[in-house]
Amino acid sequence: MKPLHALFYAATLLFESALGLRGGTAAQPDTTVQWSACDPSLGLDPMLQCGFFKVPLDYHNRFIGSAQLALVKANATQKRRGTVFMNPGGPGVSGVTDLNGTSALLLDQTGGYYDIVSWDPRGVGSLTVPGDVFCFDSLEDIQAFFNGTIELQGIEMTGNFTDAADIQALLAQAGTMQQKYEGLAQRCWQYSDGKYLQYIGTAATARDLAALADALDGPGSPVNYIGLSYGTILGSWFINMFPERVGHVVLDGVVDPIKFGTEDIALSGWGMQLSDADRVYEALFTGCALAGPEGCSIASAGQTPLDVNQDIQALLQAAHDAARANASVPTTSGQIRSLLREVMYSPNSWGLFANTVWPQLVQEVQAETGGNMTRRSTLRKPAENLGVPYSAEAIICGDSKDPTGANMTDVFNGIIATSNNISAMFGAAWPFATYYCPFWPIRAVERYEGPFNKSIAHSILVIGNTFDPATPFSGAKAVADELGNHAILVRLNGFGHTSQAEPSACISDIIRAYMVNGTLPQGDETVCEVDEDFEVFSGVNTSDIFRNMPAIDI
Template identity: 35%
Template sequence: MHISAPKGRRRVCAAAVAAVVTCATALAAPGLATAGGPPTPSASALKLDWSPCVKGSPFDCATAKVPLDYRAPGGRSIELAVVKRKATGPGRRIGTLFFNPGGPGGPGTVQMPQNYEFFPREVRERFDIVSWDPRGIGSSTAVNCFTSTAQAEEWTAAKTTGVPVGEKERAAWITAYQDLGRRCQQRDPELLRHVSTTDTARDLEQLRQAVGDPQLTYLGISYGTYLGATYANLFPDTVRAMVLDSNWDPRAWTNDASEAAARLTTMLRLGSDRGAAGVLDEFLKLCGAATTARCPFSAGSPQETREKFDALLRRLRTEPVGEWGYGPTVGDAVSGLYSVLPGWTDLAGRLQDLWQGRAPQPSPLPPAPAVPHPSPYLGEEQAVAVVCGDSPNPRDPGAYRAMEEASAARAGDAGRYWTWATVACATWPGVAQDTYRGPWNKRTAHPVLVVGTTNDPATPYSGSQAMARELADARLLTHEGYGHTALVNPSTCVQAHESRYLVDGTLPPAGTKCRQDKPPFSADEPQGAVSAGEGGTADILTIRP
């Protein structure tokens, strides 16, 4: 599935923080609130036996055993791989911050250690930071539909990447995903029914209890926002602080709780196609306004750069450069918009290589973290199992061609990409047995901070607006910037508000807007000014809790 950025470039990070001030709402004293709310269906008390992930590592690892089916806790159990970095200022420790890196399919045991240094210093001092591979993913009990790496690679090679072009490629995609569904059903059909977001939210509640926190402190990005919203409505009394960055509209994900067959795919209901189209337009406009030293693909003006891009895609339909035809290039263009620095400059370089008839070189992989499983199996079926089990999608493979043309009419090439992102669901055999489909307005013990980026190619700003409306008590913080998530595309202003909220519960004033530190193709000087909404212009300070 193509919901996440390509594995070779996917990176989830939070940056260092300075801070902002003015208060609106505050939580009770951190760590002192009492737990409550409807309990997770009965399960044995979870114990985490922590030990260094590898000798000399600052990260601790543990394996949690949880019920496969919380309605039958005495039945089969599965394992969750968990990782922790202890608070660096233990005398000032508040508790545990749980982190989900999105996806679905993001392996927290890899992505949290990989990006630990980007978490705000204040947060690293005051919280143990814990993440985990959700059920079905990575080093946890995982959905794996192949008997060998070679078999998985053979399946992947049977279809092109990005977008299928022409009847032959479209048929190959449909056949490949039909085959994937059959393989998964044969390997572990029971697991496919129990990898839902609701199941994972119940796992999170078990992990919260296991670390001894009376209430949950949580940071989730992208898909992690939907997981957070699900938890908040299942266990509203146990929410201490929750940051949801780059949000999915929960009603769109569930098809507004309708049991009827979906007429649009999940990603089209979420508006990812229109969001990506708008950000691609911004990429080409800003590139065209920049010099070739800053944007290698620039043709000297926004209009000429747009025309150059369209001409490149037309040419690649009939004259691919090696394996880089129209489909892979569109997929790379959309996912390359996720991270502004250095992602947009790298994307511009790859497009210029293709324009000049050269096959682009792959971006270097980030260094492997010091955990036992730095490269767990992350097959496409893991994300597929969550999305297709959780969210309604059209069950007729033949319907995707018409949807592609309709989406292309409103969103161009990006519409084709996001239409085919969930075609696996047309023939997927597993349906989640435990799904929460709303309502989304259970009043939580403390308010939720919702962060939305105005130019996001995967989760449009409208999704964050919808999340803030749906939750009973939420404050929307607007990130006026580009890319997918404020963590990967940092704003000192956003990070400061997040840090203060997590540490002492202070929310930004209603209507607060922050700007990105470094806009695309710009000089290195920070640009992070602050608008404090109803509270006027905020001063930039350093927080000392």
């Protein structure tokens, strides 16, 4: 657990004491925010400002008590017109930390006319209360609790999960993993913050957003908002809960809110999010082949993209076989797949992964197998981060539909079907937050379930990438179709998660015109290209990869 820095410690204790019933005073949102310099221990840009904001834990029962939100602001650089709020996604990603790296981009995309404000929503971070959800005291406790299970080792499979031995081995673990996840749920419920789980959720955060806008821009003011990834769920819920308050809203890397809110996401929702993931993987090995061994250590001289893919698959097969022979090997194919899935999000990291992490993985698997799979010089792989907080699980599961009675065998069968039909590379990536939901102890006190086609005060901008590993373009199109004339759809012809994954002057120009002048593109769908000078690998840009990608089944 991250320690609270001294400046905020006393304030946090005061807010914690107010979280239960305290007399007969009803909690109300703050009417103003006192901004000040951020504490240096946060390591933020000194140009940013920080503050706190008090809100009710439960807007429908304000006698329950108060929560506090940690805020961060980048001041407008032109004559201020108001505020643009930003949620970076996750869920569980700190808006306070994220704005530190994205403030320059967002100020540029909004013309400098707006303050950019982000925050750690309830359930996130060490300064918001209730903050990060902890179910264990340390990473070591998590490892001890899940020792010897797929939670740490990942799921072993090859091809598209059609080998009977792999299927049998996975299904044989269903009972153990169900007991573990049921035990985890009880730990989270009984832990110090467990009683606040029902107040962590997207509907409450949407109400927090409205209250923030009231305080910063005036009661009932239009709300300007940029939401990325999970932030598009928050955005979709907000614009339909408060349609009359919609200002300039950008949803980027879009999750279909209807699927999210109406399907059992442990069984089908997550799998559908992977519909473009294998195409992003194809982009990686295509770019690697184009770069050659000088730019990508996975490749050998003269290899085609399919040759590079075969080398990657060979390493996965070797790691799989080693784990089958010895369950205690330190590097499994399941772990490698999970790592690759994370790499797919950011094309600007592909070269670093290929030239530093991949050689180390090869060396580790070679040591397990005793085979001769030598590569060039190796560097140490970044430490695995299994994560101590269960914030993403708390938010996603708190928002999800009521339990349907699904058990772990059902979850595993869904993973097998996803691997067979949607994503051979990443369908079996484990763990993921949605898989906890059938066993999560409680749902949020308020959840928004639709409709998602309300008539909103202003048209919004909806952006999706051609190939996004986590939020396929179909999600952006679904939201745009639901809103009809109230949404304009833009596609970035690129890879990675959200349009921020690859730079595009076209995307920035469209957002800026919308935010500054209210101008939206014309037509059913506008297509932007990634900047030509952005190189995914040395000497290889996105358009090079598109021209050379093979259309294959992994």
